[in-house]
Amino acid sequence: MTTTPRFFNTAGPCDPVRHYGIDPLARFPEAIALIDWQGCFVLHAPRQTGKTPTLRALAKALTEEGRFAAPLFSCEAGEAVSDDVGEVEGALLRQIAMTAEDDLPEALRPPPVVSAPVGVQLSSNLRAWCRSCPKPVVLFFDEIDALRDDGLRTVLRQLRASYATRAPHAVILCGLRDVRDYRMASGGKGRLGTSSPFNINVASTRMPSFTEAQVRELLVQHTEATGQPFSEGALERVFYYTQGQPWLTNALAAEVVDHLGVTGEITAAHIDRAKENLVLARAEGRGARFELVDGSIASEIAPHPVIPRV
Numbered sequence: 001m002t003t004t005p006r007f008f009n010t011a012g013p014c015d016p017v018r019h020y021g022i023d024p025l026a027r028f029p030e031a032i033a034l035i036d037w038q039g040c041f042v043l044h045a046p047r048q049t050g051k052t053p054t055l056r057a058l059a060k061a062l063t064e065e066g067r068f069a070a071p072l073f074s075c076e077a078g079e080a081v082s083d084d085v086g087e088v089e090g091a092l093l094r095q096i097a098m099t100a101e102d103d104l105p106e107a108l109r110p111p112p113v114v115s116a117p118v119g120v121q122l123s124s125n126l127r128a129w130c131r132s133c134p135k136p137v138v139l140f141f142d143e144i145d146a147l148r149d150d151g152l153r154t155v156l157r158q159l160r161a162s163y164a165t166r167a168p169h170a171v172i173l174c175g176l177r178d179v180r181d182y183r184m185a186s187g188g189k190g191r192l193g194t195s196s197p198f199n200i201n202v203a204s205t206r207m208p209s210f211t212e213a214q215v216r217e218l219l220v221q222h223t224e225a226t227g228q229p230f231s232e233g234a235l236e237r238v239f240y241y242t243q244g245q246p247w248l249t250n251a252l253a254a255e256v257v258d259h260l261g262v263t264g265e266i267t268a269a270h271i272d273r274a275k276e277n278l279v280l281a282r283a284e285g286r287g288a289r290f291e292l293v294d295g296s297i298a299s300e301i302a303p304h305p306v307i308p309r310v
C-alpha cells in the first residue's frame, strides 16, 4: 500500500491525511465543558489561526459521539445581503440545511423550511427543528463577521430568543470579533445593544496560537515522514519568528522544506533564509498565500515575525 506524502498546508482546509497537523481538538480543550454548562460562547481570533478546523473537529466529534446534532456552517452566504433581514434568514437556513445534509445522519437533519414572517423565520424554523430532532442541537456559526448591521442584529436577536428556551441547546459564534465588539457591528443601537450577543454573560475565548511544543510537534512530523531533521536551533527559531501563529508556522516550514532545496539537516541559518524569502515575497505581493499576512492583520499574526534575531 502506498501512502501519499504529507506536506505543510498553507492554503485551504486542513486535512490530516494530506497535511502535517496538530490535533485540532487539543487546541480548545475547554469547549466541551462550555457547551455542556453554558451553552453559548464566542470563539474569536485573527484570520488564519485555525478556528475553522478546530470547530469542525469539535462539531464532528459531538455528532459522532451521538450526544448532539452539531452542524458547523458559514455565515458568508449572508454577506452580500446583510442589509436585507429576510434574505439573511433565508441564506442561513439554506446553509444550515446543506451542511446538515452533508454532515448529519438523516434522522438528525432539519425538517423542510416553512415560511414565517420576516424577522422570525430563523427562530421559528430552528424551533421546529429542535423540537423534532431526537438529539439536542448545537449550532456553530462560523465566519459570523460576514453579517453586520440589520442582518447581524436580526440573527442575534432570534438566537437570543431561541436560546432563552434552550432551543437550540448551544450556540457558538466564531469569527474575528470579541464579545464586546458585537454591539458595534450590529449598529450599536436598538434593544440588542447590550455588550453581549446573548442575554447573559458568555465566555469569549480567544483561539491561542500553537505553543512551542506544538510547533515542534508539527515540524517533527516532517522529520518522521522523510528522515530530514531540524537542528535544535532551527526548531527554536521557527517559534521565535512565528510565535506559533499557525499559518505562519506552516508557511515558514513549507518555504524551507519545499523551496530552499536543503538536503540533510535544516539549521537555524536555513530558517533565517526562509524567513527572508517570506518577507521579500510579501513585500513584492507575490502569491496569494503571502497576502494572508498583509495589511492590518500582520501585526496580530505574530509580534515579530520579520525581525532578525540579534
Ligand SMILES: Nc1ncnc2c1ncn2[C@@H]1O[C@H](COP(=O)(O)OP(=O)(O)O)[C@@H](O)[C@H]1O
Residues within 6 Å of the ligand: 009, 010, 011, 012, 013, 014, 020, 021, 022, 023, 024, 045, 046, 047, 048, 049, 050, 051, 052, 053, 054, 218, 246, 247, 248, 250, 251
Ligand atoms: N490543526 C492545525 N494543524 C496545523 N496547521 C493548522 C491547524 N489549524 C490551522 N492550521 C494552519 O492555519 C492556517 C489557517 O487555518 P484556517 O482554518 O483558515 O483558520 P481560520 O479559520 O482561523 O481563519 C491553515 O492553512 C494551516 O496553515
Ligand SMILES: [Mg+2]
Residues within 6 Å of the ligand: 051, 052, 053, 142, 143
Ligand atoms: Mg475560518
